[in-house]
């Protein structure tokens with residue numbers, strides 16, 4: 001194994017305009033980690049608003065304010081019904097499943113049932129939020145962080161999921177992504193994501209097996225992965241060989257055990273039951289997490305919670321030994337996933353180069369000790385970032401998939417963990433069911449299988465997990481009806497097909513979703529023509545029970561049975577008639593395949609419908625809009641308030657010779673002072689209930705009084721420059737006229753042509769005189785104006801008049817007589833500078849205009865229909 005620097009392994013980017021950012025989210029039970037892959041942005045983990053590298057997976061409400069992260073988590077001790085954490089447990093969980101009752105032991109939130117029999121959490125004000133909506137809010141929060149970093153809309157996302165997640169849970173994740181207004185590029189199993197991160201900086205001259213051991217909050221899982229780099233050009237290949245997992249242990253369960261110790265300690269000492277107090281339970285939950293962290297590095301710790309409940313300050317000493325005793329029954333579970341993973345992969349520890357530890361709970365001594373004991377110290381590797389490897393790997397994987405970034409070439413092959421079977425009635429009249437294992441556990445994802453049925457009527461294919469994926473979860477997840485069979489078979493028979501059959505292609509997608517991607521009626525048609533005989537040779541599909549076609553292989557022309565290309569009506573291609581004829585001669589007969597309709601029913605835990613998602617998006621958007629309005633009001637109030645203070649300073653007696661004082665009159669200051677007092681009083685009395693527009697109006701009223709003063713000040717500041725400009729044109733024109741007259745005289749004497757006529761020069765002189773007269777008169781008048789009086793000439797008018805002179809002058813200066821080019825030397829110097837100035841001002845103006853005009857990308861929002869490409 002060879003390590004190459006990360007910087008080298010990363011991308012050289014394509015031109016910016018063609019790229020869209022890719023967001024990766026490692027959505028955990030306790031923590032969210034995210035990373036955005038965006039052109040020109042250094043590749044790293046996203047920081048939250050407090051510059052933390054991970055975000056607590058919580059959302060909550062403090063009265064009407066919605067909070068995220070640690071703020072939301074901490075709310076639980078004051079608002080136990082309005083702080084929602086560990087939501088990942090509840091994804092797709094049937095309301096009456098074991099995991100939901102477990103959840104109620106670790107959370108103070110109230111669980112309620114949705115119309116889909118899944119779980120929603122209920123705020124104290126009665127608002128109910130489905131799990132997808134709550135997760136969607138968190139995704140949306142991360143999306144905004146990513147957009148701030150990327151400087152553009154972010155819609156493509158890769159999400160990590162535990163490898164054991166069933167289709168139910170995967171659907172819940174993808175639905176939450178859509179609720180957040182994004183699109184799932186793919187789901188990636190978290191162990192696989194860590195493997196991608198691991199492979200990023202390494203090459204494997206000989207194949208190696210590693211175990212990714214990931215101890216998280218809600219489960220422990222182990223993934224056996226093979227790494228190989230056959231040669232430099234084909235890149236590195238990662239293949240998942242086996243996975244093991246345990247759902248009974250993990251960081252949350254340890255927290256729960258530790259809290260039990262604290263509950264016991266409190267109840268014994270104070271003869272009360274802390275379980276009756278939700279706030280107290282929430283406080284103890286937080287304390288248990290803190291104590292667990294201390295016990296990771298120390299042999300004892302003191303739990304202290306002020307005013308835990310009934311005004312009692314709680315204090316208890318906990319030893320690591322005590323904690324470990326309380327977890328004794330879990331001891332055997334910690335390392336078991338490694339054994340299971342190896343067994344599933346058909347390997348032993350000897351085949352494994354290292355066991356890579358990742359996940360926050362690997363810091364817990366008893367877990368790490370159990371793994372060390374099981375695999376031996378020498379196999380333990382701490383060479384990936386336990387918190388961030390998964391999200392970084394997911395981002396790299398997503399960037400590779402989006403094909404917009406040039407990343408290291410890593411080919412990933414993953415597997416499904418659950419036995420998936422298809423069942424259907426043997427014949428339309430019988431009640432005998434045929435069941436076949438179509439994707440046994442360990443099947444590669446991203447593959448298809450084609451099932452062949454001898455049916456003459458519509459029928460239904462049911463898809464089940466052979467074993468329930470978790471207690472209380474149903475096994476059936478999909479029912480697909482195949483329709484229009486009778487007519488299609490009749491038509492094929494009519495055309496002369498013998499024994500036409502129905503072929504259904506079932507896909508296990510890269511993201512782990514099972515679907516029927518196509519269904520056709522198919523029959524070989526006897527044809528006595530030569531073309532027909534050829535068809536018979538090449539066109540006939542085999543009647544094998546199930547054939548496997550790798551998803552990514554190009555559809556072969558002759559393979560009409562499983563290629564969706566062949567199912568398209570021939571009119572879809574705009575080929576010329578001749579070409580079409582040629583194609584017909586050599587190509588597969590298309591008339592022996594008839595596309596059938598499929599209908600999809602979710603018989604148990606249905607994913608959200610398009611309507612559900614649309615409603616959820618508008619609920620979330622309503623909150624976003626409210627929050628934006630609140631932010632605007634806050635800003636208006638703050639601006640108003642600081643404006644008031646600034647005005648008060650300006651009026652202050654102490655500040656004597658300020659421009660403000662110099663340029664204002666007593667009466668004006670009095671008027672402002674009066675308005676200011678009124679505004680302060682209003683802010684004090686009404687500030688908390690006022691509308692945004694009132695803050696703006698009040699500020700505007702004051703600004704109106706202040707504006708004339710500012711104007712005077714600005715005019716005084718700008719006057720010298722404007723005068724200089726006027727004089728400069730005056731001076732240049734005079735100089736020009738003098739020279740031009742002299743030259744004209746000389747030219748007349750030498751009988752040479754002149755560039756200008758006498759009239760033109762006279763006209764310019766007249767313009768100059770007018771300008772000079774005006775300037776003299778008004779400059780004198782202006783000189784008499786006091787600082788606190790309005791100016792009698794505006795600098796804008798001075799500039800406009802100078803411009804008239806400038807234009808008149810330049811018209812003559814620019815006059816071209818090819819022979820006379822050299823003659824212009826002196827005036828061209830003037831011209832050069834001026835025109836340069838002119839250009840640069842013009843550019844500045846254009847720039848500011850284009851900044852203002854920059855079209856803003858429109859939000860995806862409502863019309864964002866089903867965008868999940870990953871499910872099929």
Ligand SMILES: *[C@@H]1O[C@H](CO)[C@@H](O)[C@H](O)[C@H]1NC(C)=O
Pocket residue numbers: 347348350351
């Ligand atoms: C695993 O190790 C055993 C014993 O060393 C060896 O016989 C076997 O070939 C190895 N398997 C693989 C896939 O490397």
Ligand SMILES: *[C@@H]1O[C@H](CO)[C@@H](O)[C@H](O)[C@H]1NC(C)=O
Pocket residue numbers: 483484595596597
């Ligand atoms: C498939 O469904 C469409 C729309 O529902 C319908 O028009 C069409 O006739 C159906 N085709 C078959 C073969 O059932």
Ligand SMILES: *[C@@H]1O[C@H](CO)[C@@H](O)[C@H](O)[C@H]1NC(C)=O
Pocket residue numbers: 484487488491594
């Ligand atoms: C069957 O044949 C009839 C008559 O040619 C046609 O109208 C109908 O669309 C065909 N149905 C299918 C499913 O191909």
Ligand SMILES: *[C@@H]1O[C@H](CO)[C@@H](O)[C@H](O)[C@H]1NC(C)=O
Pocket residue numbers: 720724725
């Ligand atoms: C006028 O502007 C020029 C160039 O900016 C400068 O050199 C000159 O000193 C200015 N004259 C006055 C009177 O401000």
Ligand SMILES: *[C@@H]1O[C@H](CO)[C@@H](O)[C@H](O)[C@H]1NC(C)=O
Pocket residue numbers: 726727730731734772775776
């Ligand atoms: C215009 O320029 C001439 C010559 O430089 C100068 O004598 C005159 O005072 C200037 N007039 C004004 C108003 O600046």
Ligand SMILES: *[C@@H]1O[C@H](CO)[C@@H](O)[C@H](O)[C@H]1NC(C)=O
Pocket residue numbers: 736739740743822823824825826827
């Ligand atoms: C006047 O003539 C001289 C000498 O040919 C030339 O350098 C100068 O540019 C001319 N001036 C104008 C204003 O044309």
